[in-house]
Amino acid sequence: MWPRIKRWLAALWRTIRRPSIHYSLGFLTLGGFIAGVLFWGAFNTGLELTNTEAFCTGCHEMRDNVFQELKTTIHYTNRSGVRATCPDCHVPHQWTDKIARKMQASKEVYGKIFGTVDTREKFLDHRLELAQHEWARLKANDSLECRNCHNYTSMDLTRQSTRAAEIHKRWLGSGEKTCIDCHKGIAHHLPDMTGVPQG
Amino acid sequence: MRQKPLIVILALVVLVAAAIGFAVGRKSSPEPRVVSSPPTASPAIASTAEPVHAGDQIDAIRRGAPVNQEIAAPLMARVENADIKRVRAYPMQPPTIPHSIDNYQIDKNSNRCLLCHARANADKFQAPPVSVTHYMDRNDQFLATISPRRYFCNQCHVVQTDAKPLVANNFKDIDSILSEEHDKKAN
Numbered sequence: 513m514w515p516r517i518k519r520w521l522a523a524l525w526r527t528i529r530r531p532s533i534h535y536s537l538g539f540l541t542l543g544g545f546i547a548g549v550l551f552w553g554a555f556n557t558g559l560e561l562t563n564t565e566a567f568c569t570g571c572h573e574m575r576d577n578v579f580q581e582l583k584t585t586i587h588y589t590n591r592s593g594v595r596a597t598c599p600d601c602h603v604p605h606q607w608t609d610k611i612a613r614k615m616q617a618s619k620e621v622y623g624k625i626f627g628t629v630d631t632r633e634k635f636l637d638h639r640l641e642l643a644q645h646e647w648a649r650l651k652a653n654d655s656l657e658c659r660n661c662h663n664y665t666s667m668d669l670t671r672q673s674t675r676a677a678e679i680h681k682r683w684l685g686s687g688e689k690t691c692i693d694c695h696k697g698i699a700h701h702l703p704d705m706t707g708v709p710q711g
Numbered sequence: 712m713r714q715k716p717l718i719v720i721l722a723l724v725v726l727v728a729a730a731i732g733f734a735v736g737r738k739s740s741p742e743p744r745v746v747s748s749p750p751t752a753s754p755a756i757a758s759t760a761e762p763v764h765a766g767d768q769i770d771a772i773r774r775g776a777p778v779n780q781e782i783a784a785p786l787m788a789r790v791e792n793a794d795i796k797r798v799r800a801y802p803m804q805p806p807t808i809p810h811s812i813d814n815y816q817i818d819k820n821s822n823r824c825l826l827c828h829a830r831a832n833a834d835k836f837q838a839p840p841v842s843v844t845h846y847m848d849r850n851d852q853f854l855a856t857i858s859p860r861r862y863f864c865n866q867c868h869v870v871q872t873d874a875k876p877l878v879a880n881n882f883k884d885i886d887s888i889l890s891e892e893h894d895k896k897a898n
Contacts, residue, residue: 584814585814586813586814673792673793673794673810673811674793674794675794675810675836675838678837679836679837683835694826697816697821697823701816701818701820702816702820702821703820704819704820704821705820705821710821710826711826711827711832711835711836
């Protein structure tokens with residue numbers, strides 16, 4: 513087996529190393545460039561396709577559990593009609609971070625194939641663990657996905673209720689806490705929170 | 712056509728009979744209801760903003776609309792969110808919540824109210840801590856956490872909206888009664 517692969521690889525290496533006999537330099541460079549553009553475009557389009565609410569709710573695991581909970585919150589419907597869809601909060605917007613998150617998400621593909629949370633009961637059993645992953649991620653990046661829209665420097669504290677203004681000034685303004693420290697369960701229901709620090 | 716006058720007379724007779732029958736029928740039917748007849752409506756109801764149809768009043772929830780009519784729904788009242796504490800509206804009233812509690816999760820998994828109002832967290836959020844009685848079980852023994860029978864906050868504590876009160880309330884708390892008594896004696 514191994515000698516055969518070795519022979520095959522050696523032949524491939526020889527072909528790659530040799531200058532082209534039939535194709536011109538212009539064809540190869542231009543063709544390579546165009547193929548690269550096509551590949552890149554297709555790759556990014558495919559990636560963006562997986563970054564939509566329709567794709568996320570295509571699986572019943574998401575549609576029947578977390579999506580139903582999101583529907584009752586202000587991030588789904590509100591007076592101004594701006595909706596935060598799944599990837600707005602769960603996928604980083606920066607390209608490198610996004611690719612890193614997408615690679616992590618291969619675990620979720622595994623979970624989908626092997627039905628890790630394919631019933632309500634299984635989902636509830638895993639809910640705390642799943643939530644903790646998201647809390648840890650948002651804590652580590654200082655609630656980056658929240659801050660893509662909610663910026664402390666853009667907050668008009670006088671338009672908030674006095675209670676909210678006080679707390680934001682004291683904890684968020686000082687940088688002691690980040691959004692997710694207090695706003696766990698802002699878009700989904702909370703799992704059993706005994707022993708989980710809140711606020 | 713020798714019967715022509717006969718037919719005309721017959722037609723006239725039928726018409727007159729119909730007219731008499733109509734007049735008699737109208738008279739014997741009950742009086743049509745007058746919308747603005749005041750005597751049956753009590754003055755308290757009559758003074759509310761919405762018109763009250765005395766005879767047709769079947770259900771107060773319909774706000775005086777006849778059953779065969781659909782009236783526009785009143786505007787939804789807004790929850791008061793000014794963080795200003797209110798006095799009680801009756802003796803032993805559980806204090807009302809002076810802020811909105813939209814989407815607060817209170818179930819066996821989590822209690823959003825206690826995030827700020829638990830005695831352990833009250834300092835962090837400068838929230839009024841829940842009363843110590845809420846930490847006592849039915850034998851007056853203190854527990855480390857909120858007593859299960861006090862867990863569901865909005866069974867007793869509720870938000871208030873800017874809706875117009877349907878019923879007037881002239882409750883006075885004991886302090887104002889005592890001060891009135893004192894003033895009376897002084898005079």
